Amino acid sequence: MAASAPAEAQTQRSTMPADPPAMPVTLKVNGKPRTLSLDPRTTLLDSLREHLHLTGTKKGCDHGQCGACTVLVNGERINSCLSLALQHDGDSITTIEGLGTPEKLHPMQAAFVRHDGYQCGYCTPGQICSAVAVLDEIKRGVPSHVQADLTAKPQASGMEMRERMSGNICRCGAYSNIADAMGEVAGADVAGAKA
Amino acid sequence: MKFTEPASANPIDRMTVVGRPHDRIDGPRKTTGTAAYAYERHAEAPNAAYGWIIGAAIAKGRIRSMNLDDARGAPGVLGIVTAAEAGKLNKGNFNTAKLLGGPEIDHYHQAVAIVIAESFEQARAAAGLVRIDYDRAKGQYDLDEALKTAPLTGGEEGKPGKEDRTGSFESAFGAAPVKLDAEYTTPDHSHAMMEPFASLAIWEGDQLTVWTSNQMIAWGRGDLAKTLGMPKEKVRLISPYVGGGFGGKLFLRTDAVMAALGAKAVGRPVKVAMQRPLMANNATHRPATTQRIRIGATKDGAIQAIAHESGSGDQPGGGPETAVNQTKLLYAGPNRLTAMRLAVLNLPEGNAMRAPGEAPGMMALEIAMDEMAEKLGMDPVAFRVKNDTQVDPEKPDRRFSQRQLVRCLEEGAQRFGWSQRNARPAQVRDGRWLVGMGVAAAFRNHMNMKSGARVTLNKDGRVVVETDMTDIGTGSYTIIAQTAAEMMGVPMDAVDVRLGDSDYPVSAGSGGQFGAANATAGVYAACVKLREAVAQRLGFNSADLNFADGQVTGGNRSVALRDAVASGPLTAEDRIEFGDLDKTWQLSTFGAHFVEVGVDAYTGVTRLRRMLAVCAAGRILNPKAARSQMIGAMTMGVGSALMEELAVDKRFGFFVNHDLAGYEVPVHADIPHQEVIFLEEADDKANPMKAKGVGELGLCGVGAAVANAVYNATGVRIRDYPLTLEKHLDRLPAIV
Numbered sequence: 055m056a057a058s059a060p061a062e063a064q065t066q067r068s069t070m071p072a073d074p075p076a077m078p079v080t081l082k083v084n085g086k087p088r089t090l091s092l093d094p095r096t097t098l099l100d101s102l103r104e105h106l107h108l109t110g111t112k113k114g115c116d117h118g119q120c121g122a123c124t125v126l127v128n129g130e131r132i133n134s135c136l137s138l139a140l141q142h143d144g145d146s147i148t149t150i151e152g153l154g155t156p157e158k159l160h161p162m163q164a165a166f167v168r169h170d171g172y173q174c175g176y177c178t179p180g181q182i183c184s185a186v187a188v189l190d191e192i193k194r195g196v197p198s199h200v201q202a203d204l205t206a207k208p209q210a211s212g213m214e215m216r217e218r219m220s221g222n223i224c225r226c227g228a229y230s231n232i233a234d235a236m237g238e239v240a241g242a243d244v245a246g247a248k249a
Numbered sequence: 250m251k252f253t254e255p256a257s258a259n260p261i262d263r264m265t266v267v268g269r270p271h272d273r274i275d276g277p278r279k280t281t282g283t284a285a286y287a288y289e290r291h292a293e294a295p296n297a298a299y300g301w302i303i304g305a306a307i308a309k310g311r312i313r314s315m316n317l318d319d320a321r322g323a324p325g326v327l328g329i330v331t332a333a334e335a336g337k338l339n340k341g342n343f344n345t346a347k348l349l350g351g352p353e354i355d356h357y358h359q360a361v362a363i364v365i366a367e368s369f370e371q372a373r374a375a376a377g378l379v380r381i382d383y384d385r386a387k388g389q390y391d392l393d394e395a396l397k398t399a400p401l402t403g404g405e406e407g408k409p410g411k412e413d414r415t416g417s418f419e420s421a422f423g424a425a426p427v428k429l430d431a432e433y434t435t436p437d438h439s440h441a442m443m444e445p446f447a448s449l450a451i452w453e454g455d456q457l458t459v460w461t462s463n464q465m466i467a468w469g470r471g472d473l474a475k476t477l478g479m480p481k482e483k484v485r486l487i488s489p490y491v492g493g494g495f496g497g498k499l500f501l502r503t504d505a506v507m508a509a510l511g512a513k514a515v516g517r518p519v520k521v522a523m524q525r526p527l528m529a530n531n532a533t534h535r536p537a538t539t540q541r542i543r544i545g546a547t548k549d550g551a552i553q554a555i556a557h558e559s560g561s562g563d564q565p566g567g568g569p570e571t572a573v574n575q576t577k578l579l580y581a582g583p584n585r586l587t588a589m590r591l592a593v594l595n596l597p598e599g600n601a602m603r604a605p606g607e608a609p610g611m612m613a614l615e616i617a618m619d620e621m622a623e624k625l626g627m628d629p630v631a632f633r634v635k636n637d638t639q640v641d642p643e644k645p646d647r648r649f650s651q652r653q654l655v656r657c658l659e660e661g662a663q664r665f666g667w668s669q670r671n672a673r674p675a676q677v678r679d680g681r682w683l684v685g686m687g688v689a690a691a692f693r694n695h696m697n698m699k700s701g702a703r704v705t706l707n708k709d710g711r712v713v714v715e716t717d718m719t720d721i722g723t724g725s726y727t728i729i730a731q732t733a734a735e736m737m738g739v740p741m742d743a744v745d746v747r748l749g750d751s752d753y754p755v756s757a758g759s760g761g762q763f764g765a766a767n768a769t770a771g772v773y774a775a776c777v778k779l780r781e782a783v784a785q786r787l788g789f790n791s792a793d794l795n796f797a798d799g800q801v802t803g804g805n806r807s808v809a810l811r812d813a814v815a816s817g818p819l820t821a822e823d824r825i826e827f828g829d830l831d832k833t834w835q836l837s838t839f840g841a842h843f844v845e846v847g848v849d850a851y852t853g854v855t856r857l858r859r860m861l862a863v864c865a866a867g868r869i870l871n872p873k874a875a876r877s878q879m880i881g882a883m884t885m886g887v888g889s890a891l892m893e894e895l896a897v898d899k900r901f902g903f904f905v906n907h908d909l910a911g912y913e914v915p916v917h918a919d920i921p922h923q924e925v926i927f928l929e930e931a932d933d934k935a936n937p938m939k940a941k942g943v944g945e946l947g948l949c950g951v952g953a954a955v956a957n958a959v960y961n962a963t964g965v966r967i968r969d970y971p972l973t974l975e976k977h978l979d980r981l982p983a984i985v
Contacts, residue, residue: 073324073371095370104369109289110282112492114443115525119909122443149282156277167276170877173722175279176444176492182280200918212922219917223909225443225493226722227884228877229920244922 079143083108084152092139098132099123101139102149110150110179114223121222124180124187125149131187133221150179153186162186165235173226181222185236188218192240212237212244250774252697253828255933260796261773261868262931266735267728267938270873274746275490275726284490287460288447288522297449298327298365300511300521301372302503303379304358304531305350308902309388309595312352312361312381319378320364325371327515329379331362335510341472341501345567346598348476348503349510354383355564356597357903358530363507365515388595389562390902392537395592396560402569402589410591413577415643416584418543421554425545428554429621433542433613434969435572437895437904438535439912440602444492445528449520450508458485461505464494465758466717470751472501477509488749491721491759495885496601497532498721499760529597529907534895536561536570536599538609542617550625552582552636557614562594570599571606575692575949576614578835581638595902601760603885604945607693608952612889612970615689615953620966628672629688629957630662630841641835650834650934653865654690657841657928661863662688664926665843675964675982682847683982684858685962689950691840691862695932695941696763697831700771701754701824704733704779708818710799710811712737713745714775718756718768720748722881723944724874725759725768731871732769732938736776738796738810754822762838762942765870770825770936778821786813825936834934838946840864842883842954848962850984853974855891855959861924862951867932867941875943880923882947888915889948890955892971 076091083106090105099116102108102125111134114122118136125134126148154160159167162182172178192214197204200217208214215236216229224232237244261267278284290297305312317329332338332351340347350359362379366372389395401410422428448461457479463469466486474481486505491498504521511519523531538561545554557576561569573587602608622632637655641647662668670686671677677684702716714733720726730744737744747753754775757767784794787801787808794803799810813819830836845859862879869875892913895904906912925947931939952970960966965977 071323071374093368093370095374100369103289107291108282109285109291112282112286112444113288113522114445115909117525117908117910119525120443150280151282154281156281156283159277159280163277163280166280167272170273170276170873172276172279173724173877173881174443174491174493175275175284175722176286176442178279179282213918216917216920220919221916223443223914223916225441225495225885225914226877227881227915227920229884229915229917230880230923231877232917233922 099134122180169235171232171235210240210242294518297518301376303362308357310386316380323375325367343500360503399590399592412588418586421584422545428545435609440495440497442493446504447522448505448508450512467755533600535602540613554584556586560590562592563599572610580636611950612952619957654839657863661841683962687958689954691950695836697827698757698767700757700767702772702775703822704775705820715753728870762945766940774823783813838866844954846958853978865928879947886951890952
């Protein structure tokens with residue numbers, strides 16, 4: 055959009071838009087019901103970060119391109135920047151803060167620490183939320199692009215996990231370590247996968 | 250502490266904590282989302298207003314007029330700051346283009362305004378109501394065109410540029426029986442770090458505090474003060490967590506300036522995170538290069554003549570991408586020529602990105618070496634081994650402090666199964682895959698930087714380290730804790746590390762793979778002073794003391810470390826400074842990259858199958874964190890080899906693919922399991938830690954290793970990065 059912005063802008067005065075009225079929404083966040091009155095333009099991501107102060111969920115691009123904002127909604131992972139908070143009235147949201155704490159890490163969080171599955175840490179909460187969901191998807195038999203047989207039960211192989219994790223960018227390049235961390239939690243050897 | 254002589258034996262040599270693969274001490278916070286980054290400071294600024302940056306819609310020209318009325322009247326808007334409102338701003342020492350444009354515009358998406366509102370949604374909506382009328386001027390956006398008349402760089406201040414010559418390149422190249430003369434190109438690259446530029450600015454009277462995301466706190470503080478025309482003592486920068494930088498956050502950027510201006514204008518804290526689609530054009534990037542390499546050798550593969558010339562472009566007053574630098578040092582050969590040309594472009598500012606110079610330089614040089622080996626009928630490992638040098642080829646009485654490139658190559662070859670490689674390309678098939686192997690040397694210089702720290706031993710026996718060093722994912726927290734634990738003889742969990750605050754002593758900062766070695770050497774220096782203070786309190790006369798297991802031992806006397814602080818804590822501050830050992834000796838880091846790829850015979854798509862790096866980079870302070878630096882750099886190298894390219898719109902002067910959907914970086918599925926081996930080393934000429942850097946070494950050469958593997962798989966040589974499928978699809982081996 056910005057790239058094609060016209061160089062000569064219009065100068066006439068437009069009608070002033072008013073703010074849309076705030077609307078109520080109740081989310082069950084990490085097990086607790088939270089009722090908010092929100093500008094309807096507020097994304098689920100900004101409702102978590104700016105209104106509930108759960109800043110573990112990160113904003114990397116705000117356009118669904120990087121995966122840093124991944125959270126679990128009713129057990130399934132989504133990019134929280136791509137939906138409005140109001141769409142989630144009554145939904146159960148699990149954020150990184152809901153998985154574990156520094157004193158009591160979730161097994162996936164502990165595996166990330168052990169395998170150094172992160173560097174700068176900014177994509178990490180999204181990676182971990184995705185990783186937890188991916189193992190669940192494989193367990194539930196949700197098919198993927200790299201499965202040779204779409205009707206067969208998917209396995210927690212290296213390539214299968216790498217494919218499913220590909221919506222979560224890590225510019226520090228911790229992928230090989232993240233695969234090891236996921237493999238440990240899934241009880242799988244991930245090193246052998248080839249093109 | 251001034252480091253003027255090679256390091257003798259010291260407490261770090263015990264390696265009871267240093268050198269161990271300790272988990273990161275910041276890991277539990279990062280993995281639970283409780284590490285708070287710059288934009289996430291609700292506790293410090295509960296009433297922060299939201300800023301939205303507007304970027305220029307032209308690459309060069311002037312703002313004729315700005316209509317801010319609608320935006321100012323929009324709901325929730327607290328203020329708008331443009332160049333007109335901001336008044337006189339200076340340009341930071343490290344900035345080439347100014348950080349707030351208007352009325353003159355220097356590049357596309359240069360910031361021209363910040364809109365501040367009560368909420369993020371209101372700021373964004375109001376920004377859409379700002380109307381700007383531009384006069385677009387003609388600019389130069391075509392590197393090839395501009396290089397035709399671009400001058401040489403490298404002259405003294407104000408003098409014409411020059412070529413660097415040793416011996417007589419032309420006559421030796423002319424006489425060489427085997428020679429290569431080839432041109433290579435690398436495109437513009439974007440750092441694309443995951444955390445956008447972000448700052449929260451808080452004014453208390455004339456005192457400015459900025460929570461920000463910055464690699465070099467002292468540089469940022471100085472340049473923010475300079476830009477705003479205020480004393481730097483009145484500016485505090487705090488950056489405890491940095492969500493990736495890769496050189497993009499080395500310098501003051503517009504988010505900090507705009508947050509500060511905005512907060513002043515509206516009289517309350519303002520936070521701003523740059524919108525992702527602005528980042529590629531607003532900020533700096535790694536400039537594209539066009540490189541010509543000529544190598545002449547004897548029939549048995551001894552290089553007689555080597556020339557590397559590179560051209561790149563930048564904003565007026567900018568600098569070149571120093572892509573020829575490694576060629577001065579990497580291989581032997583009596584007749585040498587290096588030169589760079591710098592064109593003036595009106596694209597966004599070019600500047601440092603991870604391994605500036607060597608990253609694109611090695612991408613070209615190490616393909617050239619592969620091509621030359623093939624012309625000679627030599628194995629590419631053997632060709633590199635034959636042309637190893639233990640001295641600076643331009644100044645042969647200057648030796649490398651340590652150089653185990655040959656061992657890296659030979660051990661890597663052995664471990665990778667290099668002997669299985671078919672030297673004839675396009676011979677190996679695995680189903681639909683054309684399979685190839687490639688090798689490249691890795692090379693990056695080590696740099697000395699002054700670095701300070703303050704270390705306190707508290708009454709409870711805990712050690713606190715304070716330094717403005719940053720941890721940008723590099724592991725600074727952990728290796729600094731390891732250093733202090735080793736020096737003071739306490740366990741890791743008795744050390745608290747506080748980083749990234751301009752109230753702390755100035756450190757090396759994070760960049761140029763100089764952070765780890767220099768920052769820990771600064772902590773070492775402060776710990777030496779603290780040990781002296783402890784010894785004095787405890788009444789030891791001898792300097793030969795052992796600090797271990799919470800005890801201080803000298804002669805036959807052993808006292809608990811905590812006894813030294815029974816009467817109160819002890820604090821010591823020092824910094825590491827350097828003499829001229831880095832002039833007497835060439836300090837560099839080395840490695841060898843081995844890569845196996847599969848190229849789809851039908852589609853031309855390249856997939857990585859295996860990657861191995863063997864490195865020799867001085868003492869490795871934490872093999873786990875260092876390995877992560879390597880694999881991360883190797884991943885970035887795969888990006889530069891196969892996909893990364895900022896596409897230039899040469900009509901309007903901007904990078905077209907300016908977000909994470911258009912600028913493709915490697916994702917999980919692109920990266921196979923990666924192996925890294927560190928040779929055991931300790932470089933006593935570098936610093937008391939005997940360590941050098943690894944953070945950029947992993948990127949240097951790996952792109953060429955991928956390119957060489959693709960060639961080995963297909964028989965089609967591509968010299969223009971990235972190696973996207975359309976560049977070889979029509980020349981791939983016949984399918985049937």
